[in-house]
Amino acid sequence: MPNMNPKKCPMPEQAPDVRNKNFEEVTLGYTAEMAVEEAQRCLNCKNKPCMTGCPVQVKIPEFIALVAEGKFLEAAAKIKETSALPAVCGRVCPQESQCECHCVRGIKGEAVAIGRLERFVADYARENSSEKAVKPESNGHKVAIVGAGPAGLTCAGDLARMGYEVTVFEALHTAGGVLMYGIPEFRLPKTIVQKEIDTLKDLGVEFVLNFVVGRSETIDELFGDGYEAIFVGSGAGLPTFIGVPGENANGVYSANEYLTRINLMKAYKENADTPIYHAKKVAVVGGGNVAMDAARCAKRMGAEEVYIVYRRSEKELPARLEEIHHAKEEGVVFKFLTAPLEVLSDENFNVTGLKCQQMELGEPDASGRRRPIPVEGSEFVLDLDCVIAAIGTSPNPLIRHTTPGLETNRKGCIVADDEHGITSKDGVFAGGDAVTGAATVILAMGAGKRAAAAMDEYIKNKNK
Numbered sequence: 001m002p003n004m005n006p007k008k009c010p011m012p013e014q015a016p017d018v019r020n021k022n023f024e025e026v027t028l029g030y031t032a033e034m035a036v037e038e039a040q041r042c043l044n045c046k047n048k049p050c051m052t053g054c055p056v057q058v059k060i061p062e063f064i065a066l067v068a069e070g071k072f073l074e075a076a077a078k079i080k081e082t083s084a085l086p087a088v089c090g091r092v093c094p095q096e097s098q099c100e101c102h103c104v105r106g107i108k109g110e111a112v113a114i115g116r117l118e119r120f121v122a123d124y125a126r127e128n129s130s131e132k133a134v135k136p137e138s139n140g141h142k143v144a145i146v147g148a149g150p151a152g153l154t155c156a157g158d159l160a161r162m163g164y165e166v167t168v169f170e171a172l173h174t175a176g177g178v179l180m181y182g183i184p185e186f187r188l189p190k191t192i193v194q195k196e197i198d199t200l201k202d203l204g205v206e207f208v209l210n211f212v213v214g215r216s217e218t219i220d221e222l223f224g225d226g227y228e229a230i231f232v233g234s235g236a237g238l239p240t241f242i243g244v245p246g247e248n249a250n251g252v253y254s255a256n257e258y259l260t261r262i263n264l265m266k267a268y269k270e271n272a273d274t275p276i277y278h279a280k281k282v283a284v285v286g287g288g289n290v291a292m293d294a295a296r297c298a299k300r301m302g303a304e305e306v307y308i309v310y311r312r313s314e315k316e317l318p319a320r321l322e323e324i325h326h327a328k329e330e331g332v333v334f335k336f337l338t339a340p341l342e343v344l345s346d347e348n349f350n351v352t353g354l355k356c357q358q359m360e361l362g363e364p365d366a367s368g369r370r371r372p373i374p375v376e377g378s379e380f381v382l383d384l385d386c387v388i389a390a391i392g393t394s395p396n397p398l399i400r401h402t403t404p405g406l407e408t409n410r411k412g413c414i415v416a417d418d419e420h421g422i423t424s425k426d427g428v429f430a431g432g433d434a435v436t437g438a439a440t441v442i443l444a445m446g447a448g449k450r451a452a453a454a455m456d457e458y459i460k461n462k463n464k
């Protein structure tokens, strides 16, 4: 008999006024009892609608049925059949718009907490299984991966399991991409990401860090080194600035720089080498996950007032619901229907405020969302000492400038087919944010997975 409670089993978390002063994980995860109770809410539907919402096709009802029986390691193995990073996805996937939005329990109540169960199972397996991945026998073929984010890591893992000699070239000194340098510790502990990377090392994947493809070596030079196919998963790490006067004042950051200093370079720790400005009044411009992360970091770095400045209404906020909810609880103030007009600064060029304008929503634009329109005479000033731009990113142009024959579009994204990641250049495959522009972890992983299968086929055909 299923558990017919219309509500999800709640997950314990740190109290808002405690957690907004530390970088430890906000949500604490289910206990075994909670996981079993929540798993019993699953109706095990025959047509598995939840799976249609998962870009990597996790066998959701099957793993949840195993959780309900208390078979947690078996449940972890079931997820691992299709997903390389369950502890990550259980924490950061936008489940409300993916698997959970198709759950029939969501019609008359709350969907089954698929993300929380995935996280529980992955954490349980990490803590209770000593099983190590084993390097498969080599098939004698070398492949290269550019970028160690979720797209590159997934592609690397799948190819290594097929027996390829896989080398990942990563520009930074740490593998993990945004999982390491962007998403904060309090949402995704870095030991968890590192553990997933260590599993790839056990499979035989080699990581070459501090290696900028396009500078250290070009894609064509990598082919010259004997790599038979190359996957480009270099992400979309180039920030977009707001484009208002005064934006080059002291105290204006891109969210990328601000978060990298805090998360990758650990500026939140005492004695960190990386300096960061401990601002008191901060406005973050934008409404996505990046904006929420920057605002919540600013609070934890000691800011007394933190604003989210967003030009549309709450309904259009693109961030995960949980992040919005947590940001509000932690004291972040949302200024909806507000657009920045000018960054104000003093005679030393230090930020003193942000001139803003009230907006109202008009007709839908090309994106289908209602267009924000300025309200005349509604200007006002927020007193601040720091402004953080979190309005989007695009791919760094280095690879497209150094790779003849690689087609890119007007947004600077690599053109690759969605099914296989095939690009215009023979032997080069691509996926993740480098192709789609800034998107999500699970979409990047799906692209890496499909490209790995296509690279295998490409190499087999070439060597027939």
Ligand SMILES: Cc1cc2nc3c(=O)[nH]c(=O)nc-3n(C[C@H](O)[C@H](O)[C@H](O)COP(=O)(O)OP(=O)(O)OC[C@H]3O[C@@H](n4cnc5c(N)ncnc54)[C@H](O)[C@@H]3O)c2cc1C
Pocket: 092, 093, 094, 146, 147, 148, 149, 150, 151, 152, 169, 170, 171, 172, 175, 176, 177, 178, 179, 182, 183, 211, 212, 213, 214, 233, 234, 235, 236, 237, 259, 289, 290, 293, 320, 396, 398, 399, 431, 432, 433, 434, 438, 439, 440, 441, 442, 444
């Ligand atoms: C702050 C923040 C919060 C986010 N929150 C969420 C969330 O909650 N949920 C969610 O699903 N998504 C979230 N996202 C989006 C998600 O993280 C990305 O969509 C995902 O990481 C893309 O994966 P990727 O592998 O394509 O690229 P990335 O993760 O960007 O990895 C690309 C890697 O390539 C490396 N690289 C770049 N150029 C080169 C080069 N020339 N040579 C060698 N290496 C290179 C980079 O250093 C990087 O390590 C967030 C993004 C940010 C920035």
